[in-house]
Amino acid sequence: MTHEPSIRDAGPGDAPFLTDMLLEAMNWTGEARFSREQALADPKIAHYVTGWPGPGDFGVIAEDGSTGAPVGAAWARPLPATDPGYGHVAPDVPELTLGVLPAFRRRGVGGALLDALLARAGREGVARLSLSVEDGNAAVSLYRSRGFVTVGREGDSDTMLVTL
Numbered sequence: 472m473t474h475e476p477s478i479r480d481a482g483p484g485d486a487p488f489l490t491d492m493l494l495e496a497m498n499w500t501g502e503a504r505f506s507r508e509q510a511l512a513d514p515k516i517a518h519y520v521t522g523w524p525g526p527g528d529f530g531v532i533a534e535d536g537s538t539g540a541p542v543g544a545a546w547a548r549p550l551p552a553t554d555p556g557y558g559h560v561a562p563d564v565p566e567l568t569l570g571v572l573p574a575f576r577r578r579g580v581g582g583a584l585l586d587a588l589l590a591r592a593g594r595e596g597v598a599r600l601s602l603s604v605e606d607g608n609a610a611v612s613l614y615r616s617r618g619f620v621t622v623g624r625e626g627d628s629d630t631m632l633v634t635l
């Protein structure tokens with residue numbers, strides 16, 4: 472019997488798991504670039520999760536079908552021009568963060584999370600979503616497959632944007 476992950480909306484109690492997934496995204500190479508403490512002490516990283524959920528935030532969680540434990544998350548948060556994220560386009564363009572636990576990757580969970588988040592964005596009346604993806608991260612194929620296009624370059628990362 473298979474236990475496919477199921478997807479639900481993210482709520483206030485999911486902040487610790489979103490932080491876990493933010494760490495997966497920051498440490499995507501597999502090298503431990505940031506500890507949890509370092510990430511939460513760095514405003515440029517912590518601002519993706521601090522005070523979750525804040526105004527304009529929305530997200531989705533993938534849960535293991537058998538245990539109900541979270542295995543991945545995608546969320547969007549608008550950040551002001553005075554405190555921009557790595558993938559900043561405009562204050563009314565929420566920035567996407569996406570992560571799946573290593574043991575659950577390459578099974579369609581990331582794609583399902585992205586689909587659910589884009590659907591939710593449509594319901595929220597959000598017109599565009601942006602993100603930043605570093606050179607070499609295979610996530611770029613996933614983003615392109617869902618309509619994201621490169622609109623900018625910052626350091627060794629592309630800024631990508633989808634229009635809903």
Ligand SMILES: CC(C)(COP(=O)(O)OP(=O)(O)OC[C@H]1O[C@@H](n2cnc3c(N)ncnc32)[C@H](O)[C@@H]1OP(=O)(O)O)[C@@H](O)C(=O)NCCC(=O)NCCS
Nearest residue numbers: 495496499570571576577578579580581582609610612613
């Ligand atoms: C990126 C990530 C969320 C993808 O999650 P996932 O559950 O593995 O995604 P899916 O199984 O839905 O894969 C979707 C597509 O992404 C691409 N992809 C994802 N991981 C890949 C890899 N390691 N190698 C090549 N392609 C990959 C493929 O195009 C894949 O489609 P396919 O399996 O039909 O070839 C996951 O690898 C992850 O959490 N990585 C660390 C965090 C991170 O980098 N986040 C993004 C920061 S911008």
